[in-house]
Amino acid sequence: MATNRIDQRFAELRARGQKGFVAYITAGDPDLDATRRLALAFERAGVDVLELGVPFSDPLADGVVNQLAAERALKSGTTLPKILDTVRALRADGCRMPIVLFTYFNPVHRYGMEKFVPDAVAAGVDGMLALDLPADETEPWRKLLEASLLHQIHLIAPTTTESRIAAIAKQAGGFIYYVSREGVTGMQQQLATNIAGMTAKIHKHTRVPVAVGFGVSTPEQARAVAQHAEAVVVGSAIVDRVAKLSAAPDMVEQMGAFVKSLVDAVKQ
Amino acid sequence: MQKLKSQPDKQGHFGPYGGMFVPETLMSALQELTAEYDRARKDSKFKRELDYYLREYAGRPTRLYFAERLTRELGGAKIYLKREDMLHTGAHKINNCLGQVLLARRLGKRRIIAETGAGQHGVATATVAAMFGMECVIYMGEVDMARQALNVYRMRLLGSKVVGVSAGQRTLKEAISEAMRDWTTNVRTTHYILGSALGSHPYPMMVRDFQSCIGREARRQILAKEGRLPDAIVACVGGGSNSIGIFHPFLADKKVQLIGVEAGGRGIRPGDHAARFAGGSLGVLQGTRTYVLQNTDGQIELTHSVSAGLDYAAVGPEHAWLRDLKRIEYTYATDDEALRAFRFLAEKEGIIPALESAHAVAHTMKLAPKMKKRQIVIINLSGRGDKDVQQVAEIVKL
Numbered sequence: 211m212a213t214n215r216i217d218q219r220f221a222e223l224r225a226r227g228q229k230g231f232v233a234y235i236t237a238g239d240p241d242l243d244a245t246r247r248l249a250l251a252f253e254r255a256g257v258d259v260l261e262l263g264v265p266f267s268d269p270l271a272d273g274v275v276n277q278l279a280a281e282r283a284l285k286s287g288t289t290l291p292k293i294l295d296t297v298r299a300l301r302a303d304g305c306r307m308p309i310v311l312f313t314y315f316n317p318v319h320r321y322g323m324e325k326f327v328p329d330a331v332a333a334g335v336d337g338m339l340a341l342d343l344p345a346d347e348t349e350p351w352r353k354l355l356e357a358s359l360l361h362q363i364h365l366i367a368p369t370t371t372e373s374r375i376a377a378i379a380k381q382a383g384g385f386i387y388y389v390s391r392e393g394v395t396g397m398q399q400q401l402a403t404n405i406a407g408m409t410a411k412i413h414k415h416t417r418v419p420v421a422v423g424f425g426v427s428t429p430e431q432a433r434a435v436a437q438h439a440e441a442v443v444v445g446s447a448i449v450d451r452v453a454k455l456s457a458a459p460d461m462v463e464q465m466g467a468f469v470k471s472l473v474d475a476v477k478q
Numbered sequence: 479m480q481k482l483k484s485q486p487d488k489q490g491h492f493g494p495y496g497g498m499f500v501p502e503t504l505m506s507a508l509q510e511l512t513a514e515y516d517r518a519r520k521d522s523k524f525k526r527e528l529d530y531y532l533r534e535y536a537g538r539p540t541r542l543y544f545a546e547r548l549t550r551e552l553g554g555a556k557i558y559l560k561r562e563d564m565l566h567t568g569a570h571k572i573n574n575c576l577g578q579v580l581l582a583r584r585l586g587k588r589r590i591i592a593e594t595g596a597g598q599h600g601v602a603t604a605t606v607a608a609m610f611g612m613e614c615v616i617y618m619g620e621v622d623m624a625r626q627a628l629n630v631y632r633m634r635l636l637g638s639k640v641v642g643v644s645a646g647q648r649t650l651k652e653a654i655s656e657a658m659r660d661w662t663t664n665v666r667t668t669h670y671i672l673g674s675a676l677g678s679h680p681y682p683m684m685v686r687d688f689q690s691c692i693g694r695e696a697r698r699q700i701l702a703k704e705g706r707l708p709d710a711i712v713a714c715v716g717g718g719s720n721s722i723g724i725f726h727p728f729l730a731d732k733k734v735q736l737i738g739v740e741a742g743g744r745g746i747r748p749g750d751h752a753a754r755f756a757g758g759s760l761g762v763l764q765g766t767r768t769y770v771l772q773n774t775d776g777q778i779e780l781t782h783s784v785s786a787g788l789d790y791a792a793v794g795p796e797h798a799w800l801r802d803l804k805r806i807e808y809t810y811a812t813d814d815e816a817l818r819a820f821r822f823l824a825e826k827e828g829i830i831p832a833l834e835s836a837h838a839v840a841h842t843m844k845l846a847p848k849m850k851k852r853q854i855v856i857i858n859l860s861g862r863g864d865k866d867v868q869q870v871a872e873i874v875k876l
Binding site: 271284316319370371392 | 504645646
């Protein structure tokens, strides 16, 4: 039976005693061709999992950097079917990096979960992280997801109670995304406190790897966070740089170099 | 019909609608709020306190006024107005705000946030925050701040901070998103007073309950005045709090026709209206699964209504359910019809309705003439129109 690329990657990391690096970009910012080239550059830079943000008109969990990225992506004509096409093209290009669609639930709901799950798997998507689909609301689609190769990536937050952690851990597959701070996505000067305490709590309930994100933006922060988890997620800092470099002819190369600095910090 | 009055399930589902579609960071706070609300509504002390403030501070019960001249002019059914416009702060919104601020106090939260469209909910929230000595921040789209400038100033007078929202189409939907971002960031210290029967559980249920005093009073009052129940009740539906508030106590009275009136704007074309049942489809927005105005890719469509309070892309989930069950009918009134009704009620009854409520009046102007003289219609006059006068003056020259 085929295995999920996320599971495979974390198994390899574990065998090597290495931490993982998860990079987030908004699909279609500035356009989907750039997304495809960025993904290939990120894979070369050693990114372990790529989170592709599906742009949504009302991104209520996002800070201003990702809000603007979503606006640009929508303006460039990005849709969920076109993002699936892009993933398909990446796989055709030989990309083996695990890919997670990071989305608000509505675009997927509108597409139809019954159709989305097989289409996403066929395109080469490995996980779906729906920000506003908490574990409590997945019941209608649980069987469908469990029978597929697609993992639903669950979130845990600093406010998540221990009983919720236990319930979420039971459903978790691929990895658990620990949102390290109360708030929206965005870059922060300082890391959240008590990351170690929360990841330890999660580890008590599951062997599923934990990736920590929200507010991690520099190699130093990434290195610090990697102490307490199996992987580190950097989003807004990458998105912000894509926006600033979007007109540069060597944007993809520069982004590859920036992401490599983050990967190296985590892998040290 | 008894099942219609039952509660949603534990997760707040009304059939396939409702639920808790929010980021994980908010789940614990929403569960805490649900549990506290459950305790509060069984607590006679809470009920007594809420009743006290509704009566002594807000001015309940509101009158059920026989609109004699409106009735004569339309030449059909007898029309009564449920005068929520007479409440302190000028609209039904204060009913919910008083309930929620008392809950916030029970939860030990000292900071209040809210969204507002027309500004009525913002003013009501700023009012209760002032009275209870709480810090208060109101999020409002910049377009709405311009068309409801008077209410912006009122909120500031009441000591609240009004934060303009410049994202998207800069109206109610964006204000809700921004309030949810604030709540996600400050969830441990802050209570979010959501103003309509919208969003994640427990809000649709809780806001409905706090607004149901409208329907309970109306039922008692019409029985006292007419010795019987009305034939129809008409209310406008934005998120749907004034309408569910007046409708809910009548759900089991099968012979009472319940009619919700959405904003038809410039007509039912994408971007020109806010009639979710006329042009929407099943979606998930801002915490709930319901009818949403969206395109085929699941992106939320622009909306338009002359009335800021109805200018929203989703409808409260219980409305979607009661529509499926064919217990409530939904229709819409256009901007022009609402503006005509706004003037008609002013000229015939000396009552200037809120533009939101004018949509209910507009539909009644079509409905009542077709009814028999012995029949009875109640309009929920959810708010007064003082806030709209300046905006209407720019559209209609007198």
